[in-house]
Amino acid sequence: MTTIDLTTLGQNAQTASFALSDLTAPQKNTVLQRMADALLTHQDTILAANAHDLANPQVPAKFVDRLRLTPERIHAMATGLRQVAALPDPIGNVDHAWRNAAGLLIAKQRVPLGVIGMIFEARPNVTVDASALCFKTGNAVILRGGKEALQSNLALVTILRDALTAAQVDSNAIQLLQDTSHETAAKFMQLTDYIDVLIPRGSARLIQAVLRQATVPVIETGAGNCHVYVDADAELQMATAIVVNGKVQRPAVCNATEKLLIHQAVAADFLPTIVHALRAQGVEVRGDAATQAIVPDVIPATPDDWGTEYNALIIAIKVVPSETAAIQHINHYNTQHSEAIVTNNYRAGKLFQRRVNAACVYINASTRFTDGFEFGFGAEIGISTQKLHARGPMGLAELTSYKYVIDGDGQVRA
């Protein structure tokens, strides 16, 4: 691959995307299997390129773990490709079809989105993951990964493109933006003639930067300031299990529980137990005045706490006078990701599900289930926190659009 200008990159992707719509599912699956084989065959090349990236003294220490590739991680990438190959292909399926008043047969048929721009940080696994999901759904992809991973990404993309070429598929179905400057990234986000959608994946800062600069439609992903509300009618043992699981099972991810709201009727009973249980797992507990009144040694929460996604072993607790107050607090501070109520009251549970503005609203379950694999999608390109197009975990179906294919026999409009 040589460095090419953005317009050429876009044109190449669009041309490739048209050809992809002709591939059958077995053809695509064969290519995905060959890609998996090729990653294993060329493991040494990938590791050498990765070592080159890691040797760069400018790579921040916190990036090193996510950037580092090992034989195990390359094996996991290959397994991921084979898993995507095994999933059903949504392209060409008809959601529904009907005959209109004029006698036309109108079918709403799943088609690729076209060209997807993926913008992500220094995680080489996203390069393979996103390429697989986009290719399976007949989309051409342009990858713009973090500059720290450039050599790793180049090695991976070269291997994936070679597998496309070997299968006589246009290798421009997968392209890497090699110029990782901010100026070029900004132009990339405005390539409306060629890119159908941008999917940023990474930190809140990255996503906000894309939203600010892009003119291409964006699917916003990832930020999760998730709450558990323990209702007056909650089973407190269940509530403890759900809060602890949500907070500690994997604190760095977007579906981790960040805030705990407790109905005042059960606060005195529940607070000592849950604070003890959380602290036993190493969680730093912050609380509002009412929480401090019951558990005096919690760290006082500040107004900033309610809107913060910690991604760490920290939780902030607030005592609320009613379910309505809990819902209002959540709808004010949340990121529309995942929210849970613990209750045995039917009306309270259903009200919470109806009024809370979020992609996933749970009764009596951990927020940690918001995940394409847990949902049974078999894959995940990200978790949408916007309402347009896709909301919540995005699998293969969410990487498709539709067209109406209409069969007539000479109809004209009266």
Place this chain on the structure above:
Amino acid sequence: MTTIDLTTLGQNAQTASFALSDLTAPQKNTVLQRMADALLTHQDTILAANAHDLANPQVPAKFVDRLRLTPERIHAMATGLRQVAALPDPIGNVDHAWRNAAGLLIAKQRVPLGVIGMIFEARPNVTVDASALCFKTGNAVILRGGKEALQSNLALVTILRDALTAAQVDSNAIQLLQDTSHETAAKFMQLTDYIDVLIPRGSARLIQAVLRQATVPVIETGAGNCHVYVDADAELQMATAIVVNGKVQRPAVCNATEKLLIHQAVAADFLPTIVHALRAQGVEVRGDAATQAIVPDVIPATPDDWGTEYNALIIAIKVVPSETAAIQHINHYNTQHSEAIVTNNYRAGKLFQRRVNAACVYINASTRFTDGFEFGFGAEIGISTQKLHARGPMGLAELTSYKYVIDGDGQVRA
């Protein structure tokens, strides 16, 4: 209504949108009927406000017809409200539900988008139309109409809001942006904290301005550079009917046929007939060199013709060597709206439907059928020409999003 700042407008809309999600379909339908009654009751107020707008000497002459209201047009608005009331309400419906491996019951349920920003030109009927469709789907709407229609829009929105208040519904479900300056419009398009989606409706210039300035997600609508391709295996009589209907039945609208591509094998047979038929309807016919060779007196087409949406009684004709050339031409110049092939060849028809990149792809029918009413949706807020979220005619379903409501009994993630 008094003029309020944008943030307050946004907050009001969001607060109203949360309350709307509690309304049942019968409650919403009753309000829509009351709105219809109120428009008729207050007809004189509306006409007086409209006369005020029309008296403004700065209103461009071409805007006068679309701006003018009459008793008949007010009656049509009221009828439109009643038609929306009669449609099924998509909100709360479950697309599908399943039990996952952990035993959670996950239901994908239709919910409102939230707050919709409508940006449109001096057409007061859009004020009523958009308000009805947004309210029916539980969305709060902020209307930003053309400045030429401000008094008409104020009168209409006041009547609609009074009907909301009378039914004890938060009147901020429908708000009008009264400051019609470009500066305020630009800020309005960036109100990401409160507006979930922007739908511009109007000229290509308006839509491009919104796409350029907005940071709120936009649904692009309207532009239609639509083609009919007459294949080597076309029934030429059918082709004539389809081309003439597409071009002349209503030339100013986005689904009108703008371009005619003819396979060279039938060009000599078909061209004299179709040019004659089009001219008989007052159509100006332009053609490429091959067309000129067969019908010498057509106006020579210039390169600019192929990308132009005329919205007028003009057509440009090109003779193509193959179906593949036709598809390539269409995918290069079209606006992804509506495209048609006339053919009796099964393979040619299906190839065209698969490869042409457009919202609606017809075999043997007029492009004029791309319309929410013709599709059987019973209503239409616009025709999307993008691939994200909605494509083609947008009815009530396209004004919804979804959430996952998940019922558990204490599940935590292993």
